Amino acid sequence: MSLEKNFGWKATKLRGFKLxxxxxxxxxxxxxxxxxxxxxxxxxxxxFLALGSIGHQAWQKAKSxxxxxx
Numbered sequence: 001m002s003l004e005k006n007f008g009w010k011a012t013k014l015r016g017f018k019l020x021x022x023x024x025x026x027x028x029x030x031x032x033x034x035x036x037x038x039x040x041x042x043x044x045x046x047x048f049l050a051l052g053s054i055g056h057q058a059w060q061k062a063k064s065x066x067x068x069x070x
Contacts, residue, residue, distance in 0.1 A: 019051065021058045026069060028062040030054070042066035 021040075022029045028040040030051075040048065040058045042065070048055035 019054045021054065021061060023061065023065070026065055028058050028065065030058050 018033050019030045020032075022031050030038040030040060032038075040062045042059075042062045044059045044063075048059045
């Protein structure tokens with residue numbers, strides 16, 4: 001048995017996984033290479049931060065659009 005602590009995490013490499021930030025009708029979306037769409041709200045989500053910089057950029061863009069429309 002290994003002496004390393006196992007916290008239930010598994011390293012996953014997302015090779016070829018690309019997301020693009022799209023803006024349409026004053027709403028922000030993340031679109032992957034398969035065409036699947038994720039709507040980004042100004043409230044945000046921990047999932048967007050987990051995606052890294054692209055998720056953070058999409059969240060910031062959604063926040064700025066909601067401030068302009070308010």
